Amino acid sequence: MSVLIATHDLCWLHDPGPGHPERPDRLSAVKQGFLDSGVRDSIEWIEAGKADRAALEAVHPAAVLDELEERCRRAPLAIDPDTRVSVESARAAIRAAGAGLDLIAQLDNSRADVGWSLVRPPGHHALPTRQMGFCLINNIAVAARFLANRGERVAIVDIDAHHGNGTQEIFYGDPSVLFVSLHQHPWYPFTGELEEVGSGEGRGFTVNVPLPAGATGLAYRLAFDDVVLPVVSRFRPTWLLISAGFDGHRSDPLSQLELTSGDYADLVGQLLPMVAPARRLVFLEGGYDLAALVNCGAATMAVSADHVNRPESASTGGPGAEMVEAARRIHLDGGCGDL
Ligand SMILES: [Zn+2]
Incomplete structure:
Protein backbone atom coordinates (compact mmCIF):
# COMPACT_ATOMS: atom_id res chain seq x y z
CA MET A 1 0.00 0.00 0.00
CA SER A 2 1.23 3.49 -0.82
CA VAL A 3 0.46 6.68 1.09
CA LEU A 4 0.49 10.23 -0.23
CA ILE A 5 0.91 12.94 2.42
CA ALA A 6 -0.13 16.55 1.78
CA THR A 7 1.16 19.38 3.93
CA HIS A 8 2.45 22.96 3.61
CA ASP A 9 4.98 25.13 5.47
CA LEU A 10 2.25 27.68 6.22
CA CYS A 11 0.62 25.09 8.50
CA TRP A 12 3.59 25.58 10.85
CA LEU A 13 3.12 29.38 10.82
CA HIS A 14 -0.42 29.51 12.23
CA ASP A 15 0.31 30.66 15.82
CA PRO A 16 -2.49 30.81 18.43
CA GLY A 17 -0.08 32.37 20.91
CA PRO A 18 2.31 31.41 23.72
CA GLY A 19 1.27 28.44 25.83
CA HIS A 20 -1.53 27.38 23.47
CA PRO A 21 -1.79 23.56 23.18
CA GLU A 22 -2.55 23.68 19.43
CA ARG A 23 1.04 24.58 18.53
CA PRO A 24 3.27 24.03 15.51
CA ASP A 25 5.38 21.38 17.30
CA ARG A 26 2.36 19.06 17.01
CA LEU A 27 2.85 18.81 13.26
CA SER A 28 6.57 18.19 13.65
CA ALA A 29 5.81 15.37 16.11
CA VAL A 30 3.36 13.62 13.77
CA LYS A 31 5.77 14.10 10.87
CA GLN A 32 8.55 12.54 12.97
CA GLY A 33 6.25 9.60 13.65
CA PHE A 34 5.62 9.19 9.93
CA LEU A 35 9.38 9.16 9.28
CA ASP A 36 9.93 6.66 12.12
CA SER A 37 7.12 4.38 10.96
CA GLY A 38 9.33 1.98 9.04
CA VAL A 39 7.39 2.52 5.80
CA ARG A 40 9.34 5.44 4.28
CA ASP A 41 9.56 3.60 0.98
CA SER A 42 5.75 3.58 0.77
CA ILE A 43 5.36 7.33 1.43
CA GLU A 44 5.30 10.25 -0.98
CA TRP A 45 4.87 13.92 -0.06
CA ILE A 46 3.13 16.77 -1.88
CA GLU A 47 2.81 20.46 -1.07
CA ALA A 48 -0.82 21.43 -0.49
CA GLY A 49 -2.20 24.08 -2.81
CA LYS A 50 -4.77 26.72 -1.87
CA ALA A 51 -8.29 25.40 -1.57
CA ASP A 52 -10.52 26.48 -4.42
CA ARG A 53 -12.72 29.33 -3.19
CA ALA A 54 -15.89 27.72 -4.56
CA ALA A 55 -15.12 24.52 -2.61
CA LEU A 56 -14.70 26.57 0.58
CA GLU A 57 -17.93 28.48 -0.08
CA ALA A 58 -19.78 25.17 -0.42
CA VAL A 59 -19.28 24.85 3.36
CA HIS A 60 -18.65 28.37 4.72
CA PRO A 61 -20.48 31.52 3.49
CA ALA A 62 -18.27 33.98 1.58
CA ALA A 63 -18.77 36.65 4.24
CA VAL A 64 -17.44 34.32 6.94
CA LEU A 65 -14.33 33.55 4.89
CA ASP A 66 -13.79 37.25 4.18
CA GLU A 67 -14.17 38.07 7.88
CA LEU A 68 -11.58 35.40 8.79
CA GLU A 69 -9.06 36.96 6.42
CA GLU A 70 -9.85 40.41 7.77
CA ARG A 71 -9.36 39.23 11.36
CA CYS A 72 -5.94 37.85 10.45
CA ARG A 73 -4.93 41.25 9.08
CA ARG A 74 -5.66 42.63 12.60
CA ALA A 75 -3.96 39.70 14.37
CA PRO A 76 -3.01 38.60 16.94
CA LEU A 77 -6.68 38.33 17.82
CA ALA A 78 -8.91 35.99 19.88
CA ILE A 79 -12.06 34.79 18.09
CA ASP A 80 -13.12 33.08 21.33
CA PRO A 81 -11.15 32.12 24.46
CA ASP A 82 -9.84 28.94 22.73
CA THR A 83 -9.52 30.06 19.14
CA ARG A 84 -6.91 32.66 18.24
CA VAL A 85 -5.37 33.76 14.97
CA SER A 86 -2.05 35.16 13.83
CA VAL A 87 -1.34 36.99 10.58
CA GLU A 88 -0.71 33.73 8.67
CA SER A 89 -3.68 31.78 10.09
CA ALA A 90 -6.15 32.28 7.23
CA ARG A 91 -3.51 31.40 4.64
CA ALA A 92 -2.62 28.30 6.68
CA ALA A 93 -6.30 27.31 6.94
CA ILE A 94 -6.80 27.67 3.18
CA ARG A 95 -3.82 25.34 2.59
CA ALA A 96 -5.12 22.94 5.27
CA ALA A 97 -8.42 22.68 3.40
CA GLY A 98 -6.60 22.54 0.07
CA ALA A 99 -4.61 19.49 1.17
CA GLY A 100 -7.74 17.33 1.17
CA LEU A 101 -8.83 18.56 -2.25
CA ASP A 102 -5.37 17.99 -3.71
CA LEU A 103 -5.29 14.47 -2.31
CA ILE A 104 -8.64 13.73 -3.95
CA ALA A 105 -7.24 14.88 -7.30
CA GLN A 106 -4.16 12.70 -6.85
CA LEU A 107 -6.12 9.65 -5.71
CA ASP A 108 -8.48 10.10 -8.67
CA ASN A 109 -5.36 9.44 -10.76
CA SER A 110 -4.54 6.37 -8.62
CA ARG A 111 -1.32 7.99 -7.39
CA ALA A 112 -1.66 6.30 -3.96
CA ASP A 113 -3.90 3.97 -1.97
CA VAL A 114 -4.34 6.34 1.00
CA GLY A 115 -4.15 10.14 1.29
CA TRP A 116 -2.99 11.70 4.56
CA SER A 117 -3.60 15.36 5.30
CA LEU A 118 -0.87 16.52 7.72
CA VAL A 119 -2.19 19.99 8.47
CA ARG A 120 -3.17 22.54 11.06
CA PRO A 121 -5.26 24.42 12.04
CA PRO A 122 -7.56 21.44 12.56
CA GLY A 123 -11.12 21.60 11.27
CA HIS A 124 -13.82 19.40 12.78
CA HIS A 125 -15.20 21.95 15.28
CA ALA A 126 -15.57 24.70 12.66
CA LEU A 127 -19.25 25.49 12.05
CA PRO A 128 -20.41 26.98 8.75
CA THR A 129 -20.64 30.46 10.26
CA ARG A 130 -18.35 30.30 13.29
CA GLN A 131 -14.76 29.33 14.02
CA MET A 132 -14.34 27.51 17.34
CA GLY A 133 -12.32 24.88 19.21
CA PHE A 134 -8.97 25.78 17.57
CA CYS A 135 -10.64 25.25 14.15
CA LEU A 136 -11.03 27.89 11.41
CA ILE A 137 -12.15 26.07 8.24
CA ASN A 138 -13.69 22.60 8.36
CA ASN A 139 -11.10 20.74 6.28
CA ILE A 140 -12.77 17.34 6.21
CA ALA A 141 -16.18 18.87 5.45
CA VAL A 142 -14.77 20.79 2.48
CA ALA A 143 -13.42 17.51 1.05
CA ALA A 144 -16.61 15.57 1.84
CA ARG A 145 -18.84 18.25 0.31
CA PHE A 146 -16.69 18.29 -2.84
CA LEU A 147 -17.03 14.51 -3.16
CA ALA A 148 -20.76 14.42 -2.35
CA ASN A 149 -21.43 17.15 -4.94
CA ARG A 150 -20.06 14.89 -7.67
CA GLY A 151 -22.27 12.02 -6.52
CA GLU A 152 -20.03 10.09 -4.15
CA ARG A 153 -21.34 8.41 -0.99
CA VAL A 154 -19.00 9.67 1.72
CA ALA A 155 -18.52 8.07 5.14
CA ILE A 156 -16.78 10.25 7.72
CA VAL A 157 -15.55 8.52 10.88
CA ASP A 158 -14.32 10.91 13.59
CA ILE A 159 -12.06 9.31 16.21
CA ASP A 160 -10.85 12.57 17.79
CA ALA A 161 -11.50 12.64 21.56
CA HIS A 162 -13.90 15.55 21.07
CA HIS A 163 -17.20 15.48 19.22
CA GLY A 164 -16.90 16.76 15.64
CA ASN A 165 -19.76 19.20 16.08
CA GLY A 166 -18.92 21.28 13.04
CA THR A 167 -18.83 18.31 10.68
CA GLN A 168 -22.04 16.96 12.18
CA GLU A 169 -23.88 20.25 11.73
CA ILE A 170 -22.78 20.65 8.10
CA PHE A 171 -24.15 17.23 7.08
CA TYR A 172 -26.97 16.83 9.63
CA GLY A 173 -29.75 16.79 7.02
CA ASP A 174 -27.73 15.17 4.22
CA PRO A 175 -28.17 11.42 3.47
CA SER A 176 -25.22 11.42 1.03
CA VAL A 177 -22.70 11.86 3.87
CA LEU A 178 -22.63 9.45 6.83
CA PHE A 179 -21.08 11.01 9.94
CA VAL A 180 -19.95 8.70 12.75
CA SER A 181 -18.24 10.06 15.87
CA LEU A 182 -16.78 8.38 18.94
CA HIS A 183 -15.85 10.85 21.66
CA GLN A 184 -15.64 11.55 25.36
CA HIS A 185 -18.97 12.80 26.73
CA PRO A 186 -19.95 14.94 28.51
CA TRP A 187 -16.93 16.96 27.42
CA TYR A 188 -16.10 19.82 25.07
CA PRO A 189 -18.00 20.85 22.93
CA PHE A 190 -20.87 19.15 24.87
CA THR A 191 -22.70 17.92 21.76
CA GLY A 192 -22.71 14.43 20.25
CA GLU A 193 -25.35 12.72 22.36
CA LEU A 194 -26.84 9.37 21.37
CA GLU A 195 -30.10 11.03 20.36
CA GLU A 196 -28.42 13.25 17.75
CA VAL A 197 -29.10 11.07 14.70
CA GLY A 198 -29.61 13.55 11.85
CA SER A 199 -32.72 15.34 10.64
CA GLY A 200 -35.14 15.14 7.71
CA GLU A 201 -33.69 13.07 4.89
CA GLY A 202 -30.48 12.86 6.91
CA ARG A 203 -32.12 11.03 9.81
CA GLY A 204 -30.07 7.95 10.64
CA PHE A 205 -26.99 9.27 8.83
CA THR A 206 -25.46 10.82 11.96
CA VAL A 207 -24.22 8.25 14.47
CA ASN A 208 -22.83 9.28 17.85
CA VAL A 209 -21.13 6.96 20.33
CA PRO A 210 -20.50 9.13 23.42
CA LEU A 211 -18.08 7.43 25.82
CA PRO A 212 -17.33 8.16 29.48
CA ALA A 213 -14.01 9.37 30.87
CA GLY A 214 -11.72 6.41 31.38
CA ALA A 215 -12.83 4.52 28.26
CA THR A 216 -10.02 2.48 26.68
CA GLY A 217 -9.46 0.67 23.42
CA ARG A 250 -3.86 8.30 27.67
CA SER A 251 -1.09 10.93 27.90
CA ASP A 252 -3.10 13.72 26.29
CA PRO A 253 -3.90 16.73 28.50
CA LEU A 254 -7.22 17.57 26.79
CA SER A 255 -9.24 14.40 27.42
CA GLN A 256 -9.59 11.64 30.00
CA LEU A 257 -9.74 8.81 27.47
CA GLU A 258 -7.13 6.06 27.85
CA LEU A 259 -6.22 5.04 24.30
CA THR A 260 -2.74 4.07 23.12
CA SER A 261 -1.04 4.37 19.76
CA GLY A 262 -1.68 0.64 19.34
CA ASP A 263 -5.41 1.28 19.67
CA TYR A 264 -5.24 4.02 17.04
CA ALA A 265 -3.45 1.65 14.68
CA ASP A 266 -6.23 -0.91 15.22
CA LEU A 267 -8.97 1.65 14.56
CA VAL A 268 -7.45 3.08 11.38
CA GLY A 269 -6.52 -0.43 10.25
CA GLN A 270 -10.12 -1.60 10.59
CA LEU A 271 -11.58 1.39 8.78
CA LEU A 272 -9.37 1.61 5.70
CA PRO A 273 -10.43 -1.72 4.12
CA MET A 274 -14.08 -0.58 4.20
CA VAL A 275 -13.61 1.12 0.82
CA ALA A 276 -11.49 0.49 -2.26
CA PRO A 277 -7.87 1.70 -2.44
CA ALA A 278 -7.46 5.31 -3.61
CA ARG A 279 -10.77 6.24 -1.98
CA ARG A 280 -9.43 6.79 1.54
CA LEU A 281 -8.38 10.01 3.23
CA VAL A 282 -7.10 10.63 6.75
CA PHE A 283 -7.15 14.14 8.26
CA LEU A 284 -5.16 15.19 11.32
CA GLU A 285 -7.42 16.86 13.88
CA GLY A 286 -6.37 17.17 17.58
CA GLY A 287 -3.65 15.61 19.74
CA TYR A 288 -1.60 17.67 22.19
CA ASP A 289 1.04 15.43 23.82
CA LEU A 290 4.11 15.46 21.60
CA ALA A 291 5.45 12.01 22.52
CA ALA A 292 2.00 10.50 21.99
CA LEU A 293 1.78 12.24 18.61
CA VAL A 294 5.07 10.69 17.50
CA ASN A 295 3.84 7.22 18.46
CA CYS A 296 0.36 7.67 17.01
CA GLY A 297 1.82 9.08 13.79
CA ALA A 298 4.15 6.09 13.46
CA ALA A 299 1.51 3.49 14.28
CA THR A 300 -1.22 4.89 12.02
CA MET A 301 1.13 5.61 9.11
CA ALA A 302 2.43 2.04 9.28
CA VAL A 303 -1.06 0.57 9.19
CA SER A 304 -2.01 2.96 6.37
CA ALA A 305 0.79 1.34 4.38
CA ASP A 306 -0.37 -2.13 5.51
CA HIS A 307 2.58 -2.66 7.83
CA VAL A 308 2.83 -3.10 11.58
CA ASN A 309 4.57 -0.63 13.87
CA ARG A 310 3.22 -0.66 17.41
CA PRO A 311 5.19 1.51 19.84
CA GLU A 312 2.53 0.66 22.46
CA SER A 313 0.19 -2.29 22.77
CA ALA A 314 -3.60 -1.95 22.73
CA SER A 315 -5.32 -0.96 25.98
CA THR A 316 -8.11 -2.82 27.75
CA GLY A 317 -10.57 -2.48 30.65
CA GLY A 318 -12.55 0.59 31.65
CA PRO A 319 -16.14 1.76 31.09
CA GLY A 320 -18.29 2.43 28.03
CA ALA A 321 -19.96 -0.88 27.07
CA GLU A 322 -23.43 0.41 28.03
CA MET A 323 -23.15 3.40 25.72
CA VAL A 324 -22.04 1.19 22.85
CA GLU A 325 -25.04 -1.08 23.44
CA ALA A 326 -27.38 1.94 23.53
CA ALA A 327 -25.97 3.22 20.22
CA ARG A 328 -26.31 -0.25 18.71
CA ARG A 329 -29.98 -0.43 19.73
CA ILE A 330 -30.72 2.95 18.15
CA HIS A 331 -28.87 2.50 14.89
CA LEU A 332 -29.04 -1.24 14.19
CA ASP A 333 -32.14 -2.52 16.02
CA GLY A 334 -34.49 0.41 16.03
CA GLY A 335 -33.66 2.37 12.89
CA CYS A 336 -33.95 5.50 15.08
CA GLY A 337 -37.71 4.84 15.19
CA ASP A 338 -38.04 4.85 18.97
CA LEU A 339 -36.37 8.22 19.48
ZN1 LIG B 1 -9.98 16.96 19.93
Missing part, protein backbone atom coordinates in the same frame (compact mmCIF):
# COMPACT_ATOMS: atom_id res chain seq x y z
CA LEU A 218 -11.82 -2.02 24.72
CA ALA A 219 -14.86 0.27 24.39
CA TYR A 220 -13.64 1.46 20.99
CA ARG A 221 -13.18 -2.10 19.72
CA LEU A 222 -16.66 -2.99 20.95
CA ALA A 223 -18.08 0.14 19.30
CA PHE A 224 -16.35 -0.70 16.03
CA ASP A 225 -17.60 -4.31 16.04
CA ASP A 226 -21.17 -3.57 17.12
CA VAL A 227 -21.90 -0.11 15.63
CA VAL A 228 -19.28 1.62 13.48
CA LEU A 229 -18.31 -1.12 11.03
CA PRO A 230 -21.93 -2.34 10.56
CA VAL A 231 -23.32 1.17 9.89
CA VAL A 232 -20.47 2.07 7.54
CA SER A 233 -20.90 -1.23 5.70
CA ARG A 234 -24.67 -0.73 5.42
CA PHE A 235 -24.09 2.77 3.96
CA ARG A 236 -21.94 1.35 1.12
CA PRO A 237 -19.59 4.35 0.92
CA THR A 238 -17.59 5.08 -2.19
CA TRP A 239 -15.15 7.22 -0.16
CA LEU A 240 -14.00 7.02 3.47
CA LEU A 241 -12.70 10.08 5.31
CA ILE A 242 -11.25 9.76 8.82
CA SER A 243 -10.97 12.65 11.29
CA ALA A 244 -7.90 11.36 13.12
CA GLY A 245 -7.43 13.25 16.34
CA PHE A 246 -4.94 11.63 18.70
CA ASP A 247 -6.13 13.46 21.82
CA GLY A 248 -7.83 10.31 23.11
CA HIS A 249 -4.33 9.04 23.96
